[in-house]
Amino acid sequence: MAFREDLDTLVLAVLQSGPMHGYEISRRIRELSEKVLSAGEGKLYPCLHKLEQDGYVQAEWIPQENRPARKVYSLTDKGSGAIVEKRKAWEAFATGVTAILNPPKPEASHG
Amino acid sequence: MAFREDLDTLVLAVLQSGPMHGYEISRRIRELSEKVLSAGEGKLYPCLHKLEQDGYVQAEWIPQENRPARKVYSLTDKGSGAIVEKRKAWEAFATGVTAILNPPKPEASHG
DNA sequence: AATCATACATCAGGTTTTGAGGTATTTGGG
């Protein structure tokens, strides 16, 4: 058991820095979080495909010379808009966890 | 996809308020988090059993009159100690997510 | 007679994640 991130939220959030290909999204998640979070390829690519399919991001293949082509993703309007809700969901979650981690103390006897 | 809590952490944390039976732990998690988090019975009881087995909590059956007996859990020293680490893990996680939700802005052209 | 709340617990079925594998190229060490 461990806390687990919502990869959709993370992917959409990193794309706020500008268009980016999958491998880089993965790298940024690892680096920005100082290795606390990681988006393994086994779930990153399926996540990206779903996000594209649902219209949160759009993708374009950019050929490279002497390197594999890149599929560059960028936020759509729908994707940008969704970040607002996702951020709220994160805040609610974090508030909830914090409330439990800082529970009301047991009654101290005082007299 | 959604953010997901580490139930171990939550259970140990609520037990800081004092010994408590499973059903109440579940209620508190729901209430303290204002319904953002919930520990369904299907995962709470297995979690509690594992925590007991691993020595993080100890349990005692308390019979009730005309009601089902309660299994009251309390933190062991090991359990109390573990909270420190779990809290750190939460903070690292939250810091990581926050870092990604507030990413460096794309270079604004400034010339 | 239902239904809800208390209070424990399990389990089938579904979803998700992990980790390995697959393709293809460049760079760097030995």
Added chain:
DNA sequence: CCCAAATACCTCAAAACCTGATGTATGATT
């Protein structure tokens, strides 16, 4: 030359996990 690691995409089987239902038992409420 060969091996490993980094870049860059992607898939899939096996394992892990969660949801929601079910089961037991009683009291209060409608």
